[in-house]
Amino acid sequence: xxxxxxxxxxxxxxxxxxxxxxxxxxxxxxxxxxxxxxxxxxxxxxxxxxxxxxxxxxxxxxxxxxxxxxxxxxxxxxxxxxxxxxxxxxxxxxxxxxxxxxxxxxxxxxxxxxxxxxxxxxxxxxxxxxxxxxxxxxxxxxxxxxxxxxxxxxxxxxxxxxxxxxxxxxxxxxxxxxxxxxxxxxxxxxxxxxxxxxxxxxxxxxxxxxxxxxxxxxxxxxxxxxxxxxxxxxxxxxxxxxxxxxxxxxxxxxxxxxxxxxxxxxxxxxx
Amino acid sequence: xxxxxxxxxxxxxxxxxxxxxxxxxxxxxxxxxxxxxxxxxxxxxxxxxxxxxxxxxxxxxxxxxxxxxxxxxxxxxxxxxxxxxxxxxxxxxxxxxxxxxxxxxxxxxxxxxxxxxxxxxxxxxxxxxxxxxxxxxxxxxxxxxxxxxxxxxxxxxxxxxxxxxxxxxxxxxxxxxxxxxxxxxxxxxxxxxxxxxxxxxxxxxxxxxxxxxxxxxxxxxxxxxxxxxxxxxxxxxxxxxxxxxxxxxxxxxxxxxxxxxxxxxxxxxxxxxxxxxxxxxxxxxxx
Numbered sequence: 001x002x003x004x005x006x007x008x009x010x011x012x013x014x015x016x017x018x019x020x021x022x023x024x025x026x027x028x029x030x031x032x033x034x035x036x037x038x039x040x041x042x043x044x045x046x047x048x049x050x051x052x053x054x055x056x057x058x059x060x061x062x063x064x065x066x067x068x069x070x071x072x073x074x075x076x077x078x079x080x081x082x083x084x085x086x087x088x089x090x091x092x093x094x095x096x097x098x099x100x101x102x103x104x105x106x107x108x109x110x111x112x113x114x115x116x117x118x119x120x121x122x123x124x125x126x127x128x129x130x131x132x133x134x135x136x137x138x139x140x141x142x143x144x145x146x147x148x149x150x151x152x153x154x155x156x157x158x159x160x161x162x163x164x165x166x167x168x169x170x171x172x173x174x175x176x177x178x179x180x181x182x183x184x185x186x187x188x189x190x191x192x193x194x195x196x197x198x199x200x201x202x203x204x205x206x207x208x209x210x211x212x213x214x215x216x217x218x219x220x221x222x223x224x225x226x227x228x229x230x231x232x233x234x235x236x237x238x239x240x241x242x243x244x245x246x247x248x249x250x251x252x253x254x255x256x257x258x259x260x261x262x263x264x265x266x267x268x269x270x271x
Numbered sequence: 272x273x274x275x276x277x278x279x280x281x282x283x284x285x286x287x288x289x290x291x292x293x294x295x296x297x298x299x300x301x302x303x304x305x306x307x308x309x310x311x312x313x314x315x316x317x318x319x320x321x322x323x324x325x326x327x328x329x330x331x332x333x334x335x336x337x338x339x340x341x342x343x344x345x346x347x348x349x350x351x352x353x354x355x356x357x358x359x360x361x362x363x364x365x366x367x368x369x370x371x372x373x374x375x376x377x378x379x380x381x382x383x384x385x386x387x388x389x390x391x392x393x394x395x396x397x398x399x400x401x402x403x404x405x406x407x408x409x410x411x412x413x414x415x416x417x418x419x420x421x422x423x424x425x426x427x428x429x430x431x432x433x434x435x436x437x438x439x440x441x442x443x444x445x446x447x448x449x450x451x452x453x454x455x456x457x458x459x460x461x462x463x464x465x466x467x468x469x470x471x472x473x474x475x476x477x478x479x480x481x482x483x484x485x486x487x488x489x490x491x492x493x494x495x496x497x498x499x500x501x502x503x504x505x506x507x508x509x510x511x512x513x514x515x516x517x518x519x520x521x522x523x524x525x526x527x528x529x530x531x532x533x534x535x536x537x538x539x540x541x542x543x544x545x546x547x548x549x550x551x552x553x554x555x556x557x558x
Contacts, residue, residue, distance in 0.1 A: 040520070068521035147411035152496075153329055154521030170328070173338075176413055176507045177496035179517045190402065191411050 030059060032244050037065040038072015038085030039156050041105070041181070041199060042233045045264055046085060052260055053251050062248065069156045073097065076236045082245040084236035087156035088163075100235040102252050104267040106200035107161055107229045108217045110185070110207040112192040117141055119211040122228065125165055128195060131172030136193060148175045149187050149196035157181060160231040161197050197229075201265030222267045233266070302538075309535035312528040321532055327498050327514070329526035336533055338500040342415075342508035343484050343540070345501065346494070349419025350426055350483040355476055357423070358430030362475075365431070366438035367460055385428035393492035396421040401493060410505030413495030418508070421489055426479035433478060437471020438464060477548040481541055487512040511537045 036046055043066050050062035067075070072084035073094055090099060109125055111117060117139050120128075127133040128148055137143040150171050151158035162171070178184045184196040189206035196207075200217055203209050209217050212229065221227035235249060251257050258268035313321060316334050324335020365377060400420055405412030441464050449459040465472070487510075495507020496517055509517070515530045515537075522530055 066520070068523070070521065070523045074523065145410070147413075152517045152521070153327070154518055154523075154526055156521075159330075173326075173499040174497050174506070176411065177498070177509065177517065179491070179496075179520070186397075187411075187413070190397075191405060191413075194411065 031061050032059055033061040033063055034083065034245050034248055035063045035065070035081045036083040036085060036235075037067050037075045037081045038236070039069040039087040039233075040066040041087040041156050042085035042102075045103075045201070045233070045261060045266065048264060049252055049257055049260055050248075052256075053248055057247070057251075060244070060248070068154065070154075073236055076238050079238060082237075082242065083249070086234040086236055087231055088159055089232065089234075090236070098237045098239070098241075100237065100249060100253075101232045102235055102249075103233050103258070103261045103269070104222060104230050105233055106217050106222050106227060106267065107157060107164065107197050107231065108200045108203050109195065109197050109210045109212065109229075110188050110203060111195050111210055112188060112190075113205070113208045114192050115141065115208060117210065118208075119214060121213050122165060125210075125212065126167065126169055129166060129171050129175060130169045131174060144193050147187075147191050147194040148172070149184050149194055150175045150177055151181075151184065151197075152177050152179050155179075156231075157197070157199060161229070164229045164231065165197075199265075200267075203265070219262070219265075219267050230267070305531060305534050305538060308528060309531035309533075312525065312532045313535070315525075321529075322536065329518075329522070329529040332525070334525075334529045334532065336511065336514065336536060338498060339509050339511045339514050339533070340536065340540075341500050342494075343510040343512070343537075345415055345508065346418045346422055346490065346510060347480050347483040349415060349504075350422035351476060351480060353419055353423025354426045354430055354479060354483075358427050358475070358479070359434055359472060361427070361431045362434040362438055362472075363460060363465075365435050367456070367464070381428050381431055384424075385432075389425065389486060389489040390492075392421050392425055393489035396489060396493040404505070408505055410503075411495060411507065413493060413507045414505045415494075415501045415508055416504040418490055418494045419504075421493055422483045422486055425486060425489065426482045429482050430475045430479045433475035434468070434472045437468040437475065440471070441467045474548045477544055481544045481548070484510075484544070485512060485537070485541055487516050491516055511540075 036050075043064055047064050050064055054060050054062060065081075069086040069088050072081070073086055073090070075081040076084035076097060077094075084097075086099075087105070090097060109120070115136075117136070120139060124133060124139065128146055129150065133139065134146055135143060136146055151161070158171075176187065178187055178196075181198045181202050185198050185202060185207055188194045188196045188198075195210075198207075200222075203217075211217070212227065215221050215226045215228075217227050217229070222230050235252075237245075241249060252261075253269070255270055258270045261268045262270075312334065321334050321336060322340070323337050324333065325337055326333040326335045327339070361377075361381075365374060369377065396417060400417045401412035403412075404410065404414055404417050408416070445463050445467060446459055449463045454462065490510050491513045494510060494513055496509045496513055497507040498509055499506070501508040511533050514533050518526070519530055
């Protein structure tokens with residue numbers, strides 16, 4: 001993380017130096033930098049929002065970094081960033097920080113489009129990933145081993161999946177592991193017998209979402225609370241947010257910002 | 272004037288020495304940093320629990336990398352099983368049979384093969400080999416055999432170029448002597464030339480192993496990265512290098528240290544392999 005921390009500190013230092021130079025003070029064209037770091041699940045959406053935001057706010061530079069939820073939270077604690085991004089709830093010991101929920105994200109269990117299985121119970125998903133169900137015949141398809149694909153240890157999506165689906169059961173060691181939502185999707189899209197879980201925003205025709213306990217994953221069912229595998233996307237701050245960063249957060253929570261998130265497949269606060 | 276020339280000569284020499292030693296310095300620094308980051312966890316968790324531990328769940332306090340050590344060796348041996356016969360055959364053809372023209376064509380082609388980035392190998396593996404294995408052999412396709420196949424091809428240039436050098440350096444008189452005894456060309460090759468070049472050929476295999484065990488990108492893409500020791504050649508597996516690359520992005524605290532510990536183990540294995548290749552075997556040649 002040391003390198004990553006520098007990646008966060010350096011732009012800050014630059015911003016600091018720029019703001020210190022006497023000429024730039026009070027000039028109307030002065031750029032204001034907001035640094036944001038954390039969850040790689042939230043990052044692409046933050047980048048998208050930042051792109052739209054700077055169109056109308058030309059004097060802003062929004063610097064978005066990855067690093068993972070934990071690193072982002074750590075950076076907020078160390079005051080090296082203005083905002084942290086997290087795709088998991090705060091743990092004990094991090095509770096002194098403030099959270100702003102910007103939207104919710106469904107985690108969707110996906111299979112290959114040719115797979116006839118359209119529905120399973122949450123407990124069945126748990127049993128597949130814990131290794132108790134290992135053959136498609138147990139789910140009413142052909143006699144063929146299930147190729148389960150999970151995410152790597154430390155990933156926010158995996159830890160949300162563990163909390164929401166596994167509920168204390170461990171993910172089986174024989175489960176395949178990929179290091180991004182994209183590669184999980186790629187494996188499921190190419191292997192007819194695979195099953196994986198990815199962020200709802202990334203589901204497209206290449207993979208087939210599975211209904212859980214009879215509920216199809218969709219923005220509607222998440223809003224109504226019927227679809228249960230949902231995690232919040234959080235922004236984390238240390239104390240009061242400084243006014244410029246507040247402006248960006250307000251934009252995200254505005255109808256405009258929420259519409260952008262909705263178009264990306266996330267679940268915002270408006271309809 | 273002479274003083275100045277002498278000074279200049281010395282200056283150049285020392286600059287060159289400094290640069291030459293800098294590569295050693297880098298090696299030393301890499302060593303130092305990996306050890307500094309990796310050793311604390313060995314002290315904290317215990318060498319036995321890391322090297323012989325079966326369970327890897329770093330966020331829950333388990334740092335066992337034994338399955339990955341085994342998996343790393345399995346893919347390496349698999350790569351050798353595929354790459355060694357092919358590589359040795361190619362080297363024998365190059366040194367004993369091929370004409371000048373063929374050599375002029377084959378050698379640059381091999382260099383090109385050596386220069387292909389591993390992500391390209393990985394990509395081709397995912398697109399072609401994984402589905403082939405899945406459709407014809409079964410399993411998910413992300414497996415020991417797919418990984419071994421791709422690694423086997425990747426280590427070909429190493430094996431060919433080093434065993435070629437060993438074969439070529441067998442004195443011409445050996446060949447002539449053998450021919451004078453009435454041996455055919457193939458008899459000469461397997462009775463005389465290969466035994467004489469044995470150490471060099473073995474060194475090429477071991478350096479090939481070093482290459483295979485250190486390969487990362489292609490392996491992550493094809494191996495499936497499951498934590499379990501594979502029960503068959505169709506099962507997925509995770510290597511030491513794969514473990515580091517896969518999890519580094521999110522790792523913090525002890526998890527991150529665990530990855531450095533994985534690095535320490537990997538470094539020790541590669542050092543041993545290189546030691547065997549460079550000293551053990553070459554010294555035999557000297558005798």
